[in-house]
Amino acid sequence: MNQDETTEGGCLCGALRYRIGGPVGPAVHCHCEMCRHSGGGAVATWISVASDRFAFTKGEPRVYHSSAQAERRFCPRCGAQITFWSERHPDIMDVTVGTLDRPESLRADHHIWTEGRLSGLPRAMPAEA
Ligand SMILES: [Zn+2]
Numbered sequence: 536m537n538q539d540e541t542t543e544g545g546c547l548c549g550a551l552r553y554r555i556g557g558p559v560g561p562a563v564h565c566h567c568e569m570c571r572h573s574g575g576g577a578v579a580t581w582i583s584v585a586s587d588r589f590a591f592t593k594g595e596p597r598v599y600h601s602s603a604q605a606e607r608r609f610c611p612r613c614g615a616q617i618t619f620w621s622e623r624h625p626d627i628m629d630v631t632v633g634t635l636d637r638p639e640s641l642r643a644d645h646h647i648w649t650e651g652r653l654s655g656l657p658r659a660m661p662a663e664a
């Protein structure tokens with residue numbers, strides 16, 4: 536991968552835009568209850584990047600403290616969740632894959648917090664061979 540590449544994304548309404556310096560991926564599907572409720576999906580799919588490589592380039596996100604250590608940032612206008620950050624891993628910023636401009640090239644075949652997995656979901660998401 537080209538280390539000079541940047542990855543960009545934003546929320547549904549366009550009020551928030553962000554940039555990630557350098558390559559990203561792979562992605563993980565998180566099955567925890569907090570990700571379900573904050574994102575509205577059966578899973579939340581995240582990439583983890585170095586915090587100092589991530590920056591909002593347009594707009595000001597709102598912050599929700601989903602636990603004593605954790606901050607979830609979202610668009611105050613359309614509600615789209617963009618980031619998860621925890622004091623436990625301050626050097627890491629998790630970014631929602633669904634808000635990337637071009638998420639389709641990412642691999643996303645890893646699952647975390649699977650004890651929370653909804654029983655109606657397939658055991659594994661279909662993946663390309
Ligand atoms: Zn928005």
Ligand SMILES: [Zn+2]
Pocket residue numbers: 565566567568569570571579648
């Ligand atoms: Zn989660």
